[in-house]
Amino acid sequence: MKSVTFGKLNGSALKIGIAVSRWNHEITDALLRDCLRALEDARVKKKNAIVMDVPGSFELPYAVLRLIQDDKVDAVVCLGCLIKGETMHFEYIAQAVSTGIMQVQLDTNVPVVFGVLTCLNEKQAYERSVGEGTHAYKWGLSAVEMGLLRKESRQIKPRSHLR
Numbered sequence: 001m002k003s004v005t006f007g008k009l010n011g012s013a014l015k016i017g018i019a020v021s022r023w024n025h026e027i028t029d030a031l032l033r034d035c036l037r038a039l040e041d042a043r044v045k046k047k048n049a050i051v052m053d054v055p056g057s058f059e060l061p062y063a064v065l066r067l068i069q070d071d072k073v074d075a076v077v078c079l080g081c082l083i084k085g086e087t088m089h090f091e092y093i094a095q096a097v098s099t100g101i102m103q104v105q106l107d108t109n110v111p112v113v114f115g116v117l118t119c120l121n122e123k124q125a126y127e128r129s130v131g132e133g134t135h136a137y138k139w140g141l142s143a144v145e146m147g148l149l150r151k152e153s154r155q156i157k158p159r160s161h162l163r
């Protein structure tokens with residue numbers, strides 16, 4: 001199954017953090033725009049969408065931790081764009097970021113959404129960040145869903161086939 005149905009989310013009581021990387025900023029600016037649009041559609045108040053930008057994706061786990069510790073957010077989305085080059089940088093950063101944010105969310109009990117594109121070239125990155133139904137919109141909604149899950153724990157109903 002490719003798409004995810006979120007239903008009507010009410011994030012009006014939530015504070016959501018967004019950690020965003022400035023590396024490949026044409027892409028990450030587009031991701032940020034769509035993510036913020038999703039939060040607005042899910043009724044998260046403007047003042048409760050806290051954006052922290054960092055130089056590159058490698059710095060995202062630390063930014064996530066600061067948003068959780070300092071701003072007391074209910075969930076975080078981290079946005080970045082890794083484009084494979086000729087060296088091993090891509091592999092090291094992708095591994096470090098995914099492991100880092102998983103560690104932060106399990107250590108702090110605050111959900112973190114993995115919004116880092118890991119692309120083989122710029123074309124792939126553009127295709128995934130610009131236009132209709134981008135990933136970032138769904139990442140924003142995922143953060144609201146997970147924030148509600150953490151806050152209210154019973155808000156999310158099990159899927160029908162699990163009942």
Ligand code: DLZ
Pocket residue numbers: 021023024055056057058059080081082083084085089093
């Ligand atoms: C150094 C680097 C490289 C080569 N490529 C990317 C990239 O494609 N996407 C990205 O978000 N960041 C990249 N960086 C920067 C690192 O994430 C990090 O900011 C620096 O290594 C400093 O720690």
